[in-house]
Amino acid sequence: MNPYLDEDLIALGDQARRFAADRIAPGFQERDRTRVLDRGLMKEMGAMGFIAPELPEQFGGLGAGSLAAGVIHEEIARADLSMSYINLLASLNGQILSHHGDPAVTKPWLIKLTAGEALFAIALTEPRGGSDAASLRLKIERDGDEYIVNGEKTSISAADQADAAVVFGRTGTVEQGAHGVTALLIPMDLTGVTRSRFDCHGQRAIGRGSLFFENVRVPVSHRLGDENKGFVQVMQGFDFSRALIGLQVLAVARVALEETWDYVAQRQAFGKPLSAFQGVSHPLADFDTQVAAARLLCLQALWLKDHGAPHSAEAAMCKWWAPKLAYDAIHQCLLSFGHGGYDRGLMEQRLRDVLGFQIGDGTAQIMKTIIARARAGRAAVPV
Numbered sequence: 001m002n003p004y005l006d007e008d009l010i011a012l013g014d015q016a017r018r019f020a021a022d023r024i025a026p027g028f029q030e031r032d033r034t035r036v037l038d039r040g041l042m043k044e045m046g047a048m049g050f051i052a053p054e055l056p057e058q059f060g061g062l063g064a065g066s067l068a069a070g071v072i073h074e075e076i077a078r079a080d081l082s083m084s085y086i087n088l089l090a091s092l093n094g095q096i097l098s099h100h101g102d103p104a105v106t107k108p109w110l111i112k113l114t115a116g117e118a119l120f121a122i123a124l125t126e127p128r129g130g131s132d133a134a135s136l137r138l139k140i141e142r143d144g145d146e147y148i149v150n151g152e153k154t155s156i157s158a159a160d161q162a163d164a165a166v167v168f169g170r171t172g173t174v175e176q177g178a179h180g181v182t183a184l185l186i187p188m189d190l191t192g193v194t195r196s197r198f199d200c201h202g203q204r205a206i207g208r209g210s211l212f213f214e215n216v217r218v219p220v221s222h223r224l225g226d227e228n229k230g231f232v233q234v235m236q237g238f239d240f241s242r243a244l245i246g247l248q249v250l251a252v253a254r255v256a257l258e259e260t261w262d263y264v265a266q267r268q269a270f271g272k273p274l275s276a277f278q279g280v281s282h283p284l285a286d287f288d289t290q291v292a293a294a295r296l297l298c299l300q301a302l303w304l305k306d307h308g309a310p311h312s313a314e315a316a317m318c319k320w321w322a323p324k325l326a327y328d329a330i331h332q333c334l335l336s337f338g339h340g341g342y343d344r345g346l347m348e349q350r351l352r353d354v355l356g357f358q359i360g361d362g363t364a365q366i367m368k369t370i371i372a373r374a375r376a377g378r379a380a381v382p383v
Contacts, residue, residue, distance in 0.1 A: 004067060004299040012064075013071035016050060020079035028080045031205035032349055035197075037119075037161055038205075042086055046116025050076065051087060052094040059098055059107060060114030066240060066302040073244050074251035081353040082205035084248050085157060086119065091244060093120040095237040096166055100225040101185060109164060109185070121162035123153040123186075123211055125360075136231075138169035138213065140182050147171075147184060147223070149192075149216040155360065159209030160197040162188055167211075172228045183230030185222040192216035202352030208360075238362070239315040240305060245361060246298035246318030249326035249354045253291050256350055260284060260333040280336060287329035294322050313374035320367035323357035330354060 005013070023041060031038060045051050054069045055061025062068070069091050077084035090113050097106040097113075112118035129135055138151030149169060156165070164187045172180020186193070193216055197209035225233035261284060264274035274280045298318045304311035330351045334341035341347045358364065372381045 002296075002299070004296070004303045005071065009067055009071050012068060013075055015048075016072045016075035017078065019045075019048060019050070020075050024076060024083050025079035028346070029349060031080065031082060033204075035204045035207060037082065037086075037158070037207075039116075041083065042119070043116040045076070045086065046114060049114075051116055052090040052110075052114050054091065055094050055098055055110065055114060059094070059110035060112075061094070061110075066243075066305045067299065070244060070247050070299065070302045074247040077248040077251040078255045080205070081248060081252055081350070082203050084251075085203065085206040086116070088241060088244055088248060089120050089122065089158060090114070092122060092237055092241040093166055095240055096122075096183070096224055096234050097185065099237070100183070100230075100234055102221050102223075105185065105219075105221050112163075118163040119158055119161055121156050121158045121165040121188075121211070123156050123165045123167040125153060125155045127152060127154050135174070135177070136168055136170050136181055137174075138167070140169035140171045140184065142171070142220070142227075143217075145220050146217045147182075147220060149184070149186065149213040149218055151213055153211040153213075155198075155208050156211055157203075157208055157360070158206050159211055160195045160207060164188055165211065166224060166234070167213075168231060168234075176228070178231040180228050181231035182227050183224040183234045184218050185224055186213075186216065186218050190216050190218065201355065202349070203356050239301070239312050242315040242319035242362065242367075243298050243301035243305070243311070245357055246294065246301075246322035249323050249357055250291055250295050250298065252350050252354055253287070253326040253329040254295075256330045256333040256347060257284065257288055257291065259346075260336045261288075264336055274336070283332050284336065287325075287332055290325055291329055294318070294325055298322065310374075313371045316362075316367040316370040316374075319357075319362055320364035323354060324364065326354045327351065327358065 049062050050072050053062040053064040054066050056063050073084055073087045076087055094110060094113055097110055126137060128137060141148045167184050167186045168181055170180055171182040192214045194212045195209055197207050200208050224230060264280050267274045301311045301314040301318055334347045334351060337347060369381060
């Protein structure tokens with residue numbers, strides 16, 4: 001019995017798991033090898049209502065709530081973390097576009113997003129820094145009814161595959177910090193946009209890379225939120241994505257643990273199954289316990305969001321704890337498989353995939369600062 005999931009949500013998760021097992025899991029390793037995200041599968045996910053189901057029906061969603069997005073998200077991640085990035089980016093960008101954009105501009109994009117016909121990136125990090133997002137240098141200058149954008153974004157998920165991006169840049173002075181930042185919706189086919197792709201350790205199907213903007217003209221109507229207030233307004237949606245990231249990586253750890261328990265129960269050594277040896281079974285039991293607890297924390301954060309309650313601290317807990325825990329749990333699973341785990345295959349790919357979340361989308365140190373400010377007050381934790 002899960003206190004956060006009712007029968008409808010459980011049924012939705014079961015439906016997503018069947019789809020993921022049948023359609024997504026078989027191509028898991030091939031997509032990692034080719035570094036190509038399957039757009040056909042993305043459209044199938046959209047047709048099933050699996051992309052940003054929390055969005056209102058007018059934007060192509062199901063109006064189903066954040067928990068619904070979470071249970072789908074973890075089932076897709078269970079089959080392939082890179083494919084689940086479609087859900088993560090859609091939910092994060094969908095929140096931003098639906099809450100802060102001009103509906104005449106954003107509604108057509110949102111309908112494509114939920115249908116699996118468009119992929120969005122979120123462009124915040126720059127070469128000079130990632131965690132100190134308020135120190136952005138990308139320039140956004142007003143010219144009549146347009147903005148002119150110049151600068152670079154780096155380490156952007158889906159940089160070379162995205163159809164559009166939510167881009168943060170500076171319209172105010174550096175001294176204004178976060179209060180001089182504006183967010184724009186920028187289609188990636190505009191003149192002056194170029195991009196590159198990195199050769200990353202994991203999450204290779206979705207990929208990361210850089211976006212370059214050279215005198216890119218964007219209509220003022222594409223602004224998201226108020227001028228100079230984009231960072232403060234739009235960043236609120238990151239609480240949602242941090243809880244989703246927790247479920248995403250924990251789903252990978254859960255399936256790894258399930259497979260490892262099966263393996264150690266069957267593999268014999270000295271006339272006994274490996275699971276009979278406490279040196280094998282107790283570490284797995286430790287991680288099983290922690291993964292179950294961390295998952296409940298992530299579901300709690302989404303439940304709080306659905307009920308309009310503060311959840312920034314809980315979301316930050318999800319973001320710093322779950323990626324580290326998932327990596328450590330999968331690492332233990334790999335060791336439990338011995339030389340078979342060390343060979344290139346499901347387990348080592350999972351380990352590579354979850355590692356990136358200890359780096360991107362907010363480091364553990366930043367998340368702990370958010371928690372400390374929630375507990376002690378911002379004045380007591382100024383940096």
